[in-house]
Amino acid sequence: MDIDLITNVLYAMVRTGTPLLIVALGELICEKSGVLNLGQEGMMLMGAVVGFIVTLTTGSLALGFFVAILAGILMSLIFGFITMELSANQVATGLALTIFGTGLSAFIGAGYVGKPVEGLDPIYIPVLTDLPIIGRMLFGQDLIVYLSFALFGGVYWFINHSRPGLILKAVGENPHSANAIGLPVFKTRYLAIVFGGAMAGLAGGYLSLAYTPLWVENMSAGRGWIALALVVFASWKAERVLLGAWLFGLASILHLVFQGLGFSVSPNLLAILPYLATILVLVVLSSNQSRNRLVAPVSLGKPFYAKS
């Protein structure tokens, strides 16, 4: 394997892992507050389609990303309303959000399939980008990839070193005790849900405005679901989310490696790899039940009733 191939694979790994990283960071915060939102896929797709349409019609990438985030937030508010105000089951509501988002995005995006848009370009930094092996991976990426680095740092700091992060964890571990000592359970959970929506919208926008860049029905291809598995894989730790997202990025681009090495395998069979990796990871992690019980937020998935 030559240096060029390694350099390119590492570059593509981070690039492919970026949408996963962004969604998973959002879901991590959401789950830390005790809310399990299975609607990531639907929110991503809405972000992708709305961002694409706005950029296509206005020509502004910034506006596209902004509206993509907004779309994710609006979708997450539907989830928030139904699970928080109406105390509906989080699993069923998240599932509904995904089905709804898949349908709505396909509906409004039907006229935009296959249209080209000027996507986000990688940034060239003299000297650093040209470094061997890690140059393109760390210094030759586009703006959103760098933003994902910053988001990772922010989330890591927030969870581990900030006071609001402490409140978030308290709410997720035991909302009733948190409520009893006067912590705003509802507000915290709402904010966490909205952050999750914003991240999913941004990740969707990244897919349609930078990664591909075009709009195709159902283009997130299960990334929202993989992100959910990633959070489990990461044992609800931010640094492991980063590692996991890049590893899954690598699993998704293995066909490049295979091509580079001269193997010919069916692209459909190689497309299975990230899904298969997800299942394997889940199996390995969940076979140790007592460990999972210790690391998962205790109230995860449980609705909180007592309003005062």
Add this chain to the structure above:
Amino acid sequence: MIKLEPRGERSRLMAYLSPVLAILLTMLTGVILFSLLGIDPWHALVTLLYTPISDVYGWTELAVKATPILLCAVGLSVVFKAQIWNIGAEGQLLMGGLFGSFMALQLIDVEGLWVLPVVLVAGVIGGLFWAGIAALLKVKFNTNEILTTIMMNYIALNILLWAVHGPMKDPDGYNFPESAMFGDSSLMPILIEDTRVHFGLALALLAVVAVWVLMSRAFMGFQIRVMGLDASAARLSGFKEKRLAFFALLLSGGLAGLAGVSEVTGPIGQLIPSISPGYGYAAIIVAFLGRLHPVGIVLATFLMALLYMGGEMAQIELGLPLALTSLFQGLLLFYLLACDVLIGFRLRWISNTPGAQGSSTAPAQPLSTTNTSAQG
């Protein structure tokens, strides 16, 4: 302001009314949507919900569309009753179609009455195999079935695409990603002459009756219901939880596999990349909308089948995207979940004076589901 007040016990009336309310709210949203798009809402609703079944042929086509949805949904009703989230009916359906097609292609030149049963059994095995993996992982390694079944949907789709672009492609098919047309002996007999209504419908109705008997008369069904309502009670009664979970998942997988094989041997007649427009996902909504009850599921299935036909009709007549169907499916599930709140709570007008608030005792569970977490 309006406040939700716990009823203290679940309202049976609202449990039945909630799906009706959800359907009405979905239609109302449709009216608003069509108005915004500048389409006469009445005309649109008629196109969507009446035109497809305005003649007898339309009704028979409805039955054709209903067949796979019904098979998937009735199986899902059993797993959902056990509080197991099999989201993988779509993948199990695709695997059923793939396995069945494989067998049908092996027997392409063979004639005989035994051919179709063999092909159908192969399809059921495909569904059993696919659900069996998720079941095994759940029972042995405690792996969360939501994520595994979803992942296996994507894997099944890619295997199907690989097969239809590769080993199972018709050698005389001008390189189209399609298998050869199956032999006549592998095809479902037509039940009503000059229509596409096939034997699969009879199988689906049989499955509905069988599941009904299982869930309401058999001890196994009783155990599954108890397990779903209160897992610790089931454990204390000595019910074999893992065995029940395994059985329920396999049952739903087998029926989804049958749905897949009855599509390829019924209206399609060969293996193609798109054997299902998301029937497996639609069946999830059908199962909930039908309150996990056989009669409700039959009614909800026909509504969902109508929505598929209406979507196609709206595409032709009104130029709307085909995704209208899945948009309405999502809306329907949202409204259902929202309306289900009224099963456990009642709405009450409350003046904003302090002390006038209702008690905040633990309410009845709003939906017939408990909490599942993403951990394995």
